[in-house]
Amino acid sequence: MNLSLVFDPLFRIPFFNGLLLALAIPLVGAYVRLREEWLAALGLAQITAAGGVAAILVGIHPLAGALGSAVIAALIKGKAERAGNDVYAVMILLGWSTALVGAANSVKGEELSHMLLEGQLYFTNWANLGSAIVFGLLLAVALPRVSHKLLLERFFPEHLAMNRLPAWRVHTVFDILVALGVAMTTESIGVMATFGLVFFPSWIAFRLARGWKKALGLIALISVTSYLIAFTIAISFNQPFAPILVGVLLVMSFLRFLGGTSERA
Numbered sequence: 139m140n141l142s143l144v145f146d147p148l149f150r151i152p153f154f155n156g157l158l159l160a161l162a163i164p165l166v167g168a169y170v171r172l173r174e175e176w177l178a179a180l181g182l183a184q185i186t187a188a189g190g191v192a193a194i195l196v197g198i199h200p201l202a203g204a205l206g207s208a209v210i211a212a213l214i215k216g217k218a219e220r221a222g223n224d225v226y227a228v229m230i231l232l233g234w235s236t237a238l239v240g241a242a243n244s245v246k247g248e249e250l251s252h253m254l255l256e257g258q259l260y261f262t263n264w265a266n267l268g269s270a271i272v273f274g275l276l277l278a279v280a281l282p283r284v285s286h287k288l289l290l291e292r293f294f295p296e297h298l299a300m301n302r303l304p305a306w307r308v309h310t311v312f313d314i315l316v317a318l319g320v321a322m323t324t325e326s327i328g329v330m331a332t333f334g335l336v337f338f339p340s341w342i343a344f345r346l347a348r349g350w351k352k353a354l355g356l357i358a359l360i361s362v363t364s365y366l367i368a369f370t371i372a373i374s375f376n377q378p379f380a381p382i383l384v385g386v387l388l389v390m391s392f393l394r395f396l397g398g399t400s401e402r403a
Contacts, residue, residue, distance in 0.1 A: 167336035179336035181226030184233025212317035257328030
C-alpha cells in the first residue's frame with residue numbers, strides 16, 4: 139500500500155477529471171431513473187465504446203468518435219419518440235458487437251478491449267479534463283431548464299400536451315446531455331463503471347430520500363464519496379480503477395435497505 143500516490147501530481151488531472159464526472163453523471167442518472175430509462179447509461183456506453191474503437195481504427199481521437207456516436211444515438215432515439223428501455227437494449231447489443239468486432243480486427247485489439255472494460259482514468263489528460271469542465275457547465279445551465287418539465291411529465295403525463303408545450307424539445311436536450319455525459323465518462327472509466335455511477339446512486343437515494351431536492355443531494359454525496367474511496371484504494375494498492383469503483387458502489391448499495399419498502403423521490 140502506498141497512500142502517498144494519491145497526492146502525486148502525476149494523478150492530479152485524472153483525479154479531478156474523474157471527480158467532476160462522478161458528480162455530474164449520477165445527477166443525470168436521477169432523471170434517467172425518473173423516466174424509467176435506466177438502461178440508457180449502459181446502452182449509450184456501449185455505443186460510445188463502439189464509436190471510440192471506430193475512431194481509433196480510422197486514425198482520429200477516440201473521444202471524438204465516442205462523443206459523435208453517442209450524440210447520433212441520442213438523436214435517433216429521440217426520433218423514435220418512445221420512452222422506456224427497449225431502444226437502449228438494442229443499443230447495448232449493437233454497441234457491444236460492433237466494439238468487439240472492431241477490436242478483433244485491429245492490431246491494438248487487446249488494448250482496446252481493456253480500455254472498454256477498465257477505462258483509462260490514470261491516463262486521461264487536459265483534453266479529458268477540459269471536456270468534463272465544459273460538460274459540467276453545460277449541465278449546470280441546461281438541466282435546471284428541463285428539470286421542471288421532466289418532473290411534470292413524469293407525475294402529470296398530460297400536462298405538456300394540454301398546455302401545448304413541445305415535449306420533443308425537452309427530450310432532445312435531455313437525451314443529448316445524457317449522451318455527452320455517458321460518452322465522456324465511458325472514455326475515462328469504462329462501460330460498466332459508467333453504468334454503475336448512473337444506476338447505483340439514484341437507486342439508493344430514491345429509497346432513502348424524502349423529496350426530489352434531497353434525493354439529488356444524497357445522490358451527489360453517495361457518488362462523490364464512492365469515487366474518493368475507490369480512487370484512494372485503487373491508487374494505493376495499484377489496482378484498476380473501474381472495478382474498484384463498482385465494488386465500492388455495490389457496498390454502498392446496502393444503504394438502500396435502511397429505507398422503507400417503496401421508492402420515494
